[in-house]
Amino acid sequence: xxxxxxxxxxxxxxxxxxxxxxxxxxxxxxxxxxxxxxxxxxxxxxxxxxxxxxxxxxxxxxxxxxxxxxxxxxxxxxxxxxxxxxxxxxxxxxxxxxxxxxxxxxxxxxxxxxxxxxxxxxxxxxxxxxxxxxxxxxxxxxxxxxxxxxxxxxxxxxxxxxxxxxxxxxxxxxxxxxxxxxxxxxxxxxxxxxxxxxxxxxxxxxxxxxxxxxxxxxxxxxxxxxxxxxxxxxxxxxxxxxxxxxxxxxxxxxxxxxxxxxxxxxxxxxxxxxxxxxxxxxxxxxxx
Amino acid sequence: xxxxxxxxxxxxxxxxxxxxxxxxxxxxxxxxxxxxxxxxxxxxxxxxxxxxxxxxxxxxxxxxxxxxxxxxxxxxxxxxxxxxxxxxxxxxxxxxxxxxxxxxxxxxxxxxxxxxxxxxxxxxxxxxxxxxxxxxxxxxxxxxxxxxxxxxxxxxxxxxxxxxxxxxxxxxxxxxxxxxxxxxxxxxxxxxxxxxxxxxxxxxxxxxxxxxxxxxxxxxxxxxxxxxxxxxxxx
Numbered sequence: 060x061x062x063x064x065x066x067x068x069x070x071x072x073x074x075x076x077x078x079x080x081x082x083x084x085x086x087x088x089x090x091x092x093x094x095x096x097x098x099x100x101x102x103x104x105x106x107x108x109x110x111x112x113x114x115x116x117x118x119x120x121x122x123x124x125x126x127x128x129x130x131x132x133x134x135x136x137x138x139x140x141x142x143x144x145x146x147x148x149x150x151x152x153x154x155x156x157x158x159x160x161x162x163x164x165x166x167x168x169x170x171x172x173x174x175x176x177x178x179x180x181x182x183x184x185x186x187x188x189x190x191x192x193x194x195x196x197x198x199x200x201x202x203x204x205x206x207x208x209x210x211x212x213x214x215x216x217x218x219x220x221x222x223x224x225x226x227x228x229x230x231x232x233x234x235x236x237x238x239x240x241x242x243x244x245x246x247x248x249x250x251x252x253x254x255x256x257x258x259x260x261x262x263x264x265x266x267x268x269x270x271x272x273x274x275x276x277x278x279x280x281x282x283x284x285x286x287x288x289x290x291x292x293x294x295x296x297x298x299x300x301x302x303x304x305x306x307x308x309x310x311x312x313x314x315x316x317x318x319x320x321x322x323x324x325x326x327x328x329x330x331x332x333x334x335x336x337x338x339x340x341x342x343x344x345x346x347x
Numbered sequence: 348x349x350x351x352x353x354x355x356x357x358x359x360x361x362x363x364x365x366x367x368x369x370x371x372x373x374x375x376x377x378x379x380x381x382x383x384x385x386x387x388x389x390x391x392x393x394x395x396x397x398x399x400x401x402x403x404x405x406x407x408x409x410x411x412x413x414x415x416x417x418x419x420x421x422x423x424x425x426x427x428x429x430x431x432x433x434x435x436x437x438x439x440x441x442x443x444x445x446x447x448x449x450x451x452x453x454x455x456x457x458x459x460x461x462x463x464x465x466x467x468x469x470x471x472x473x474x475x476x477x478x479x480x481x482x483x484x485x486x487x488x489x490x491x492x493x494x495x496x497x498x499x500x501x502x503x504x505x506x507x508x509x510x511x512x513x514x515x516x517x518x519x520x521x522x523x524x525x526x527x528x529x530x531x532x533x534x535x536x537x538x539x540x541x542x543x544x545x546x547x548x549x550x551x552x553x554x555x556x557x558x559x560x561x562x563x564x565x566x567x568x569x570x571x572x573x574x575x576x577x578x579x580x581x582x
Contacts, residue, residue, distance in 0.1 A: 222448075222455065225441070225445055225448060225449060226449070226452070228438070228440070228441060228445075229438050229441065229449045229452075232438040232439060232440050232441060233435055233437075233438050233439070235400065235432070235435060236432065236435060236436060236437070236438065237438075237449070238400075238419075238420045238421060239398060239400070239420050239424060239429070239430050239432075240424065240449050240450060240452050240453070240495070241420075241421045241424040241425060241452050241453040241499075242421070242449070242452055243421060
């Protein structure tokens with residue numbers, strides 16, 4: 060029993076690490092633009108397919124393919140924000156959230172028309188699981204967790220130590236004062252869209268590396284991503300990481316008592332619990 | 348012509364909303380102007396309009412001879428206008444040093460030198476340089492907000508109720524700091540509820556009532572004026 064629970068904990072930790080990347084992308088966009096951009100779902104899918112093209116069509120290894128996933132999804136994020144969402148910004152956050160759902164459906168179908176509905180896999184060597192006593196860890200899952208850790212560390216360093224990162228944090232903290240200090244809100248909005256959606260694409264490819272990809276790759280996990288951001292505190296980057304581990308581990312542990320098809324209910328329960336008990340989330344609304 | 352001239356300014360927060368109903372305000376170079384008046388007179392709105400946070404419905408604002416009506420807050424900041432709002436005047440989750448870095452955003456090459464100079468001037472900020480700004484006291488926040496504005500060496504400093512919510516001693520220290528900044532040659536327009544303290548350090552006073560300029564004159568004259576004393580100075 061203890062071995063089973065430990066195995067679930069390990070699986071949950073690895074799943075949480077992968078969930079954390081799109082969750083911090085989601086929360087980065089929320090922190091700067093102040094609306095929940097559900098188009099992270101389609102950008103996860105776009106990143107997964109961009110990585111697929113780089114890996115399978117151009118025979119690039121996983122690491123540069125992940126970079127391609129980040130860049131392509133990030134560029135899509137900027138273009139979609141400029142073309143679709145920017146003009147709606149004076150409207151309420153709810154309007155923007157609904158528009159982002161519509162956008163994600165359009166983009167998802169764009170992927171469907173381009174690549175079809177079939178499941179696709181990356182060109183990776185098949186490796187045996189590593190065994191430690193009775194515990195198993197997949198080498199690919201571990202590599203994904205390391206890649207997720209590197210992406211999160213890179214984002215942290217970017218926000219903490221670069222002028223551009225501090226500019227983004229200033230706008231997230233106090234947009235009016237940032238404007239008074241001469242920071243261009245449009246530039247920061249584009250940056251937030253690029254970084255946030257790029258991370259979503261990166262996370263989408265990580266999910267694909269673990270299993271396979273299809274046009275619903277992002278849509279299937281967007282609830283868990285949203286739940287992670289809400290649990291941690293919308294707008295809080297460390298909160299999104301903590302929330303991702305809570306949701307990832309919670310989803311794995313739910314398998315003890317629930318059928319796997321009910322796994323996504325954990326996200327709903329997490330959102331409900333946080334909104335009822337601590338609406339600001341684990342780390343508060345604006346913690347960095 | 349003054350450094351900043353606001354002429355017949357009409358503006359508000361909504362389409363039908365008119366808080367300012369034809370205000371005129373001039374600030375000369377090196378001058379400290381205290382803007383006083385009852386609550387709801389439009390004092391803070393006037394500063395926001397000068398800083399570019401509100402669009403004018405009519406009237407004009409010029410700075411150093413140039414009409415700045417169409418300029419964004421960023422472009423006005425580039426020309427040397429710095430507003431210290433009454434609330435929300437710091438970046439709470441960033442450290443004191445990071446706040447100063449953002450304060451100097453428009454002049455990044457000068458930033459390290461100016462931060463060190465401000466740390467010398469305000470040792471309290473130096474002590475707290477790695478502390479998140481949200482943990483500072485009210486008085487410390489006001490000093491940080493002022494220091495952020497000084498990072499770009501503004502030509503016109505707009506202060507919105509700098510002493511609001513401060514203990515008397517902290518307010519006194521803050522007015523000393525404002526007087527020192529003014530003595531160095533920075534033009535200042537200060538909105539202040541504490542009219543006695545504001546007029547004591549100002550060159551000139553302007554009284555706003557119901558969105559209009561009701562009185563203007565040398566600060567000492569206004570401070571001695573029986574009507575102004577009765578309405579704003581508690582005696």
